[in-house]
Amino acid sequence: MIYKSSLALLTDLYELTMAYGYWKLGMMDREAVFTLFFRKRPFGGNYALAAGLETAIEFIKNFRFEKSDLDYLESLTSPNGEPLFEKGFLDYLSTFTFNCDIFAMPEGTPVFPYEPLILVRGPILQAQLLESALLNIVNFQTLIATKAARICASAEEDEVIEFGLRRAQGIDGAFSGTRATFVGGCQSTSNVIAGKYFGIPVKGTHAHSWIMAFDREEEAFDAYTDVLPDNCIYLVDTYDTVEGVKKAIKVAQKKKTKMLGVRLDSGDLAQLSIKIRKLLDDAGFEDAKIMASNELDELIIRDLKQQGAKINVWGVGTNLITATDQPALDGVYKLAAIQNEKGEWVYKLKISEQLVKTTNPGILQVRRFYDREKKALCDMLYDMEMGCEKNLELIDPLDPTRRKQIDSGEGRDLLIPIFKRGKQVYTSPSLQEIQANTKKELETLDPHYRRFLNPHIYFVGLEKGVYDLKMRLIDDIKGHP
Amino acid sequence: MIYKSSLALLTDLYELTMAYGYWKLGMMDREAVFTLFFRKRPFGGNYALAAGLETAIEFIKNFRFEKSDLDYLESLTSPNGEPLFEKGFLDYLSTFTFNCDIFAMPEGTPVFPYEPLILVRGPILQAQLLESALLNIVNFQTLIATKAARICASAEEDEVIEFGLRRAQGIDGAFSGTRATFVGGCQSTSNVIAGKYFGIPVKGTHAHSWIMAFDREEEAFDAYTDVLPDNCIYLVDTYDTVEGVKKAIKVAQKKKTKMLGVRLDSGDLAQLSIKIRKLLDDAGFEDAKIMASNELDELIIRDLKQQGAKINVWGVGTNLITATDQPALDGVYKLAAIQNEKGEWVYKLKISEQLVKTTNPGILQVRRFYDREKKALCDMLYDMEMGCEKNLELIDPLDPTRRKQIDSGEGRDLLIPIFKRGKQVYTSPSLQEIQANTKKELETLDPHYRRFLNPHIYFVGLEKGVYDLKMRLIDDIKGHP
Structure with missing residues (x-):
């Protein structure tokens, strides 16, 4: 780290006001799942290259509220001049330690729209506080790694x-x-x-x-x-x-x-x-x-x-x-599930006028299937708790008429454990090893998937159980029968 | 500063190899002048807003090579495996202190293509070492401040x-x-x-x-x-x-x-x-x-x-x-003059196939002329050493048929002293004062200069003496009679 202290305040204020709300309401330890994913294929291509995980791990390991941070937060006021936060909340922050589970794709993994690059599962207050910094770090490095891969391919x-x-x-x-x-x-x-x-x-x-x-x-x-x-x-x-x-x-x-x-x-x-x-x-x-x-x-x-x-x-x-032609990846961090007071999972989605902005519910793992030549065939989003059947049917979340049948359940789960209950269980490889991994991973993608513009679109489908769940939730929210 | 140590290594390697060269040749204390300027009007508008000076001052004040920096530099090798730098040079860097003069435009000043935002005058080795970081800091903040001014104008x-x-x-x-x-x-x-x-x-x-x-x-x-x-x-x-x-x-x-x-x-x-x-x-x-x-x-x-x-x-x-529509300002940092062994100034320019990429020689100050209503009329680039006459003739450096006569020499010099012989002589105003300065400065520009697209182009001319000097230097280099 080149920074002299924790970057706990590298966050949008609303993460802290929400955290305060969960603390006040006694909801702070309610178990929740957030996923970080992007929607728009960068640069008119197909894939992005997951990057920034090591930086994110450092950010999390160094995360703590220091005295000057707490003093600053204490100084903040509401529009009417009252302190924004109660002292008790700041005391809580001062003793704060993470105990989330975090899953992520290793750096250098090709990743497609709607696939979680990172999944955070833990107390809602904690998972919420990670949002802004994780997005900042992962959006930027993923964007630039992707641009670099394209430029290196051309060279x-x-x-x-x-x-x-x-x-x-x-x-x-x-x-x-x-x-x-x-x-x-x-x-x-x-x-x-x-x-x-x-x-x-x-x-x-x-x-x-x-x-x-x-x-x-x-x-x-x-x-x-x-x-x-x-x-x-x-x-x-x-x-x-x-x-x-x-x-x-x-x-x-x-x-x-x-x-x-x-x-x-x-x-x-x-x-x-x-x-x-x-x-x-x-x-x-x-x-x-x-x-x-x-x-x-x-x-x-x-x-x-x-x-x-x-x-x-x-x-x-x-x-x-600066990735001039598209200087930002549109990654977001969305609540996908939360436990109710009885400890049962309630799956969540945010709907929108447009299907592309409707999120996918669930505790989603990404499984990539390969052919015998080790070429990637397609990816499946399935729920870690619900698991998945053999004889899979995958459904394109944006176009339910596009479906794919997978006869064998074999493949590789791309999200791997990084933190378990706050304890780091993954050590980032050297940057040289990461670069080698990128090369190996890109070779699993057929050249028509790597075309700079108008590539063949790689198939990413929801496992049928997740798809059905999503449709049920949309019907519930919209009041359809 | 949020950084735990000096950012002296926030530099391109060639700054250090050139510094090493000047040191080896005994040229390191030769007095030189560099100017930082941009060429392309950002976002299809007219002006940019100078920004980043306070950050640049902090960078310079904190500039020192720490032990770990020197150890790293010592580890670098040439392609044939020999150490890149002699130990004596690293010893020199370890005791390094700046004693340059630095002039700059205060933050929030509207600035136009080819106008120095910063002028560094001092030992060539030192002035060279500042290049990469000054460009990084000033290019980015100037770009974003300019974008913000446009967005705030629309709101x-x-x-x-x-x-x-x-x-x-x-x-x-x-x-x-x-x-x-x-x-x-x-x-x-x-x-x-x-x-x-x-x-x-x-x-x-x-x-x-x-x-x-x-x-x-x-x-x-x-x-x-x-x-x-x-x-x-x-x-x-x-x-x-x-x-x-x-x-x-x-x-x-x-x-x-x-x-x-x-x-x-x-x-x-x-x-x-x-x-x-x-x-x-x-x-x-x-x-x-x-x-x-x-x-x-x-x-x-x-x-x-x-x-x-x-x-x-x-x-x-x-x-x-991210200033999506133009995510980088094209600022550069160019040698404009150097003293010869006798201590006389030799003015320098880099020529190019295109006139727009040919630099302006000299130790250039920017003078802005105003009318009685305090509206900006035009800017003049003149040489601090040569000074300027009354009854000025200004010549557009890109189109010598565009000229402007100024009857009185009155106006305001925009570059003000920040460091004198390495000593800081300017204290940055508070950010709130800088914002107020921006507002006041933008009001000096007629609305037709502030149009988002296709604005009226503000006149920036070379003082005739500088223009004549530039033409002479171009003729010399090209071997014209």
């Missing part, structure tokens, strides 16, 4: 370096953002603090300002080669790109330096890289790489490759670290 | 509450982001940690989960009224919005509670709010407010108002906190 076997620190949305936009790009498949970053904390390889040589600090470009390359002879990637586009490359070649030949490569940050990257490749090859620098940056994303990289660009390393900044 | 005199924590890009996306929305004019936030650190008023009541935790909606309103009678804004759209309002009215009448208002989070906000207003008025709750949220931005708010929506309070989340 094929080339290295992708994350370059977004200067355009990221704030300090953590860069810090957690870089972490998420690594989950999604980026090999390295320019961001040193992310290197320090997450062990991500860091890369960097010099900027235009280095070139401009000298009287002539060649002098700048010369000086750079003297001081960092083992790290020579020359930025060649300060004045004229092709001339810049020629000067870099001259310097590297003169100094007998191993030129690692050149970097382009402007101009037509396809044409320039082809020209430059020839210059480098003719000069005997066949191993020197051509690195490109400048407003890249997965569609531009794919286009450049189709146009024969001779680029080996892609530096991707703004469009990756 | 006219209504309250705008920032609701974006769950969709913000990471923890600081919410924390600094909320700060920036307040700079831009939002009156309050749901984000408790931003309330604690920045004194921003926090607001919140209950979510759909509160309603769903009870057997019936009316029971949920009833319970809420019992526990928080002074903070009664009822969320009415969990099942059926109009029915929800009727139930809220019934409960408030029964409990003899002052209903502060109702909140809608779905459906057609124009039609619903008109219906609901009538229900509330007919029941004697003329003072109860109608708060709306759900994917709002400045264009939707303006439309809803034009359609007669009876909404008094706007809760704006995703589109504000």
Whole structure:
């Protein structure tokens, strides 16, 4: 953690007023289930990549209300000037410890709309207090990991370096953002603090300002080669790109330096890289790489490759670290079940004018079915308490005419236990292991599911028992017979 | 600061390799000038609102390399496995203190393309090391403050509450982001940690989960009224919005509670709010407010108002906190001048195929001229060392046929000293004072400059001496006679 204290106040005020309400009413220990899921497939693609779990675990482990937090809460007033919270509630918060069960998908798991990425089961007051921070952490990292996976797919076997620190949305936009790009498949970053904390390889040589600090470009390359002879990637586009490359070649030949490569940050990257490749090859620098940056994303990289660009390393900044074309995942955190006073589960849903916004009730697990080649076939949402039959019928929650029959109940449950009664039972793998897991997981998805735009839509169905329950609850609420 | 230590490593690696280079070459104390500016007018509007300075000051004041930072840097290697940095350089960093001059625009100042928001003058090594973090902090907060100003303008005199924590890009996306929305004019936030650190008023009541935790909606309103009678804004759209309002009215009448208002989070906000207003008025709750949220931005708010929506309070989340339609400001930090070995200034520019990407050389101050009604007329970029004449001619840097004559040299210099030789000489006003400054500053811009789309473009010109210098430098670089 880079934070000096708990982030317990990283929350919307209504989480605390609701918590206060449950405390006042003596409902605070009523067992409830919340699920975190998104609705809209990001970037017009199909899947998202679950990410941010390790950060969420740290947040929960460090969660406590400190004296200055409690003092601040004590200072809050209602619109009429009365204290918002009773002292007894603040005393309760000061001794607060979590004892929820938390299930989550491991980072790097492809996840589809309406599937819980996280399920929290525990006292309603506690489960409620986690909402805002879990959404903040998981929405952002899942979004960026997904964007990174798309960009890395477009780059094929080339290295992708994350370059977004200067355009990221704030300090953590860069810090957690870089972490998420690594989950999604980026090999390295320019961001040193992310290197320090997450062990991500860091890369960097010099900027235009280095070139401009000298009287002539060649002098700048010369000086750079003297001081960092083992790290020579020359930025060649300060004045004229092709001339810049020629000067870099001259310097590297003169100094007998191993030129690692050149970097382009402007101009037509396809044409320039082809020209430059020839210059480098003719000069005997066949191993020197051509690195490109400048407003890249997965569609531009794919286009450049189709146009024969001779680029080996892609530096991707703004469009990756802010996910420019969709800068937020629409993840929500919804109550799915609550126990009544007798300790029986009452399943809950929020209805809406639109079916897409109606939530799914239940204590939902996600089971993924595979074929013999280990390719993912479809996912089923089923209730952990109700279990599921053999001979399954799955029903698309948004289009009940789309159904799928599964003959065998085999498959893999994607939500795994992270905390049991507040005790951590899962240790996050290293970030390198997570990245490897992403790669393995993405390979289970057929390429037609991974198309950037208009992919084939992966089938996610409700187990028939859950579907029937949902329909019954909707009828109850709407007063249908 | 919410961070437990200095953020000195919040930087791109190339800043450190360049710093190392300057150190190795004995150039580290060469005096240089860098300016931070953006090129593209955000959101298709005209101005941006400078923001983030206080955060930047904190970053600089806390800047130091700690033992763990130096240990990490020591562990870095070149591609061939050799240590990247010599020990002597790390020793130098360990004793590092800033002694730069820093000028900046106060937060809340409207700023236009190519105008320095920040100017750093000092030893090149030091000025270089600030680049990445200054860009990260200032790009993001300036972007969000600008978005907030647009949204608040569309809401006219209504309250705008920032609701974006769950969709913000990471923890600081919410924390600094909320700060920036307040700079831009939002009156309050749901984000408790931003309330604690920045004194921003926090607001919140209950979510759909509160309603769903009870057997019936009316029971949920009833319970809420019992526990928080002074903070009664009822969320009415969990099942059926109009029915929800009727139930809220019934409960408030029964409990003899002052209903502060109702909140809608779905459906057609124009039609619903008109219906609901009538229900509330007919029941004697003329003072109860109608708060709306759900994917709002400045264009939707303006439309809803034009359609007669009876909404008094706007809760704006995703589109504000991530600036969805343009999630990054394209700010850059460029070398503008450096002293040669004799201590004479050498002015610098980076040229490009496109004139828009060619930088402006010089130690540039921004002077804003006003008419007698205190309306802004135009801005001039002039060199602090060269000064400027009376009888000024200003030239648009992108279109030299656009010129403007200023008869008197009067006006106001927008860049003010923040640090002098490393010593802080400016104390940031309170956030409340900054917000008041924003309001005053925006009033100096004629409404046609503030139009959301296709506004009249405010004139920013180079002082003729700077323009001539720029053209000479371009000719020199391109080898024109």
